[in-house]
Amino acid sequence: MTASRSDLRVVPAAVAVWGTAAALSHLRPWWAFVVVAAAALVGACGWRRPALAFPAACLVLVAACCGWRAAAVEASPVTRLAERGAVVRAEVVVREDGRAYDGRAGPGVVVPVTVRIVESGERTWRVRVRATAFVDGSPDAFVTGTRLAVRADLEPADGTDEAAVLRLLDWRVIGGGPWWWRSSEVVRDGIRGGVDHRDDQPAALVPALVAGDDARLSEQTKQEFTRTGLTHLLAVSGANLTIVLGVVLLGLRAAGASRRVLLLAGALTVVAFVLVARPEPSVQRAAVMGSVALAGLLVGRTGAGLRALAWAVIVLLVLDPWLAARPGFVLSVCATAGIIVLAPPLARRLAWLPEPAAQAVAVPVAAHLACLPVVASLSGEVSLVAVFANVVVAPAVAPATVAGLAAGLIDLVVPAVAVVPGTVAWASAWVIVEVARVGAAAPGAAITWPWPAWTLVPVAAVTGVVLWHLARRPALAVGVTLGLLVAVLRPPTPGWPPEDVVVVACDVGQGDAFVVPTAPGEAIVIDVGEEPAPIDRCLTELGIDRIALLLFTHGDADHVDGWRGAVRGRRVDVLADGPSGGPAVPAGRRVRLVSGGHVTVGAVGLEVLWPRRDADRVPAEVRNDASVVVRATVRGHRVLFTGDLGEEAQRGLARLHPDLAADVLKVAHHGSADHWPELVERVGPSVALIGVGAENPHGHPAPAALSTLSDAGVAVWRTDRSGTVAVVERDGALAVSAR
Incomplete structure (x- = not known):
């Protein structure tokens, strides 16, 4: 072209x-x-x-x-009221469907809204500004176009395009919105109803594929899609519009429809597509591109794909400049540009493959290369299985989308018949879910990218050049592909995991994550670091597929934010935390730990030594000193986990428990200078473990803390220098193995 x-x-x-x-x-x-x-x-x-x-x-x-x-x-007066932290009454219109989220204070719903009327004291203003509302409850009531009367606590917004953040104190529905939004919600309900004879993740995926409705997908499934580079399937985009438009236009053409009828049907399909899928950034981009292409047909010219994409970018950013930095828009444009520019020539280079196979390989490769820096900036990972996963699921996407839409439409008229296309859609979605699950479970499915995301721009360019030259050499291309598969599957490393493990300090960068095995494939996990990839990798390498007890010592990000990686593909029996709380992780049950408690998991016993029983919910600035401190007895050896306790809290711990003896000490707060030197003497460990990131900005571990341990003759092992560290039992004594 x-x-x-x-x-x-x-x-x-x-x-x-x-x-x-x-x-x-x-x-x-x-x-x-x-x-x-x-x-x-x-x-x-x-x-x-x-x-x-x-x-x-x-x-x-x-x-x-x-x-x-x-x-x-x-x-706006709403901005001024937010700066004062005012409590107001307001009338708002839901701008986008509400989405559930799990915050540290528990589950809630985030709802983008447009504020129309605001009342404070004796004054009333009519306005039209954007805001974001947070509220407890279910997202089902917050449908695009719904009008709400609310009483809310205002806070300043983070972005320049919104006037405030609304913490809803109470609310009620006062209007259902225009007919077109109500009608689109009926269709969305029909799509959900078309597969409601199944109650599993494939059934939850069908509405996501057809209409971008991922509310029923579990957090674990979403993480598996992220790890395998399939997240784009959860955001309706150009591929979905192409499938729907193709079915509509090909059907009408087969029926002998005129060109004018085809154009009218195409335009109506684009409008209906936006209404049902909601005006998300990727949907808007696809809709504008489709409209440009239809306009080209109307005037008798075939529009180039790159030109249509460029017009879509210009039109959308003129209408809403803040889309420029939204991840959905950026990913959608980058992926589309990659497919338009790179996929056709790459497919021609793969002429030694059958044409459908060449296209199936070229399209995901082009999209993945174009999106590589953006994905890394969002997830901190680079997926190594994305191309494989996309190639495998490609044949299942169109049947799942078409059959799911058919099931939804039929469900509106004859629900009993909708089960037939619904089953087809479910079967196709099952293939996609299984590919994501199996791909995410591969030890090398993704690698952490520790450098700034922009450094992947030259990496992507060099990779593209290499692939360009490999594409014409079948033997070499197949060999490199097999080599990558071996790297992803990662054959077991001899000697790891070691036998007779007492405790493992996982290398998660600047943060804490410790594993105490309790049975084959089962462990106690104490803290999880800040990013999901490192803790997932550590648990995978240790062969842990079940977490008997997940303990958050306190709620700081470098101890809890990586929880999604810990639970990826794993069951959590018990979630435990202290007064500072932690995220709402899916688990069998949740318990609160305070001094004096005892927990037994298999042959491992845990004594809870801190905080005091009278400790209550604590603010963020004193979380460290409210850390849960436990002493584990493993294979007859005692391990003391001290969280992030500072000097005063360490003194209080010693006053409360004069006997703190342990063989292994998890050094508090990554080796901070805020420590009590006498604690090491009280504990008397032979091994000290420090979870710390290389060249961290806090200066951890501090020279004073290292000097205290050295003076006591304690062997110090740091994750920034030794990587993942395992303390093991050898003939009744402790030894250390690092990886």
């Missing part, structure tokens, strides 16, 4: 608009008007040169829209 002059003019304009919108969405409004003036001047000077005038005109539009909206938000 040869790019036209129009392509060469629109694409740079789209890039300029995107960069400008991304920058201005984080700046004060007056910057936008500076850009308007500068772009208008450039356009006026170069109005005879379209390559200069057209981008300048686009920049004027996007900057003006950005500045106008940011200024309106800044001047």
Whole structure:
């Protein structure tokens, strides 16, 4: 396909608009008007040169829209009320469906809204500004277009496009929204009803594939999709629109419909698609691209894909400049651009494969390379199985989407018949879920990327060049593919995991994560680090598939935020925490630990030594000193886990429990200088473990803490230098094995 002059003019304009919108969405409004003036001047000077005038005109539009909206938000009475922390009554309209989330204070719902009326004291204002509402309850009541009367506590918003954050104290529905949103919700209910004869994750996936409704998907399944590079299937995008449009237009063409009827049907399909799938960034981009393509057909010209994408970017960012930095929009545009630019030539290079197979390989490779830096910035991981997983699931996506939509529509008329296409959709979705589960379980499914995400830009470019040269060499391409598969599957490493393990300090960077095996494949896990990938990798390498007890010593991010990696593919029997709480992890039951408690898991006994029984919920600034301290007895050896206790809390621990003797000491707070030297003497360990990240900004472990341990003759093992460290029993004595 040869790019036209129009392509060469629109694409740079789209890039300029995107960069400008991304920058201005984080700046004060007056910057936008500076850009308007500068772009208008450039356009006026170069109005005879379209390559200069057209981008300048686009920049004027996007900057003006950005500045106008940011200024309106800044001047809004809602913004001023939020700065005062006022409690108000308001009328709001739900802008996007509510989504459930798990916060440290428990589950809740986040709802993007538009504030229409706000009352404070004796004053009432009519406004039209965006905000985000947080509320307890179920997301089912918060459907796009619904009008609510609320009483809310206002807080300042983080972004410049929203006036406030609303913490809803009470609310009630006062209107169901326009008919088109109500009708679209009926269709969405029908899609859910089409597979409600099944109650599992494949059935929950069908509404996500068809309409972007992932509310019934478990957190574990979502994490498996992320790890295997299949997350894009959970966000309705261009692929879904292409499938639906293809079915509609091919069916009408087979029936002999005229070109005008085809165009009208295509336009209505695009509108219906946006209403049912909701105007998410990826849906908006796909809809605009589809509209541009349909317009091209109307005037008798075949629009180039890159030109359609560029127009979609320009139109959407002029309408909403804040889309520029939203992950869904960025991923959607990058993936589409990669497929348009890279996939066709790569497929031609793979001519030694059958054409469908070449396309099946080229498309996910192109999309994955284009999205690599963005995905790494969001997840901190680089998936090594993404291309394999996408190739395997590709044949199942279209049947699941088409059959799921058919089941939903039939369910509205004849529910009993909907079970037939619903079963087809469920079977196709089962294949996708199983691929995600098996792929995520592979030891090398993803690797942590420790450097800034932008460093993946040259990596992706170099990888693309290498693949370009490999594509023409079948033997070499197959060999490299098999080599990558071996790296993903990772044959067992001799000597790891070691035998007779007492405790393992997992290398999770700047954070804590410790594992005490209790039975084959089962363990107690104490803290999980900040990122999901490292703790998942550590537990996988140790062969742990069941967590008998997951203990959060306190609620700081470097101890609890990696929980999704810990539970990925694993069952948690008991979740335990202390006064500072922790995230709501799916578990059999949850318990609160205080001094004096005893827990037995298999042959391992835990004594709870801290905090005191009278400890209550604590604010964030004193979480460290409220850490749960436990002493585990494993194979006759005692291990003392001290959380992040500071010096005063360590003194209090010693006063409460004069006998703190242990063979292994988990050094408090990553070896902080805020320590009580006498604690080491009281414990008398032979081995000390420090969970710490290399070159961390806190200076951990502090020289003073290391000196205290050295003076006591304790062998110190640090995860920043030794990686994952296992303390094992050898002939009744303790030894250390590091990996």
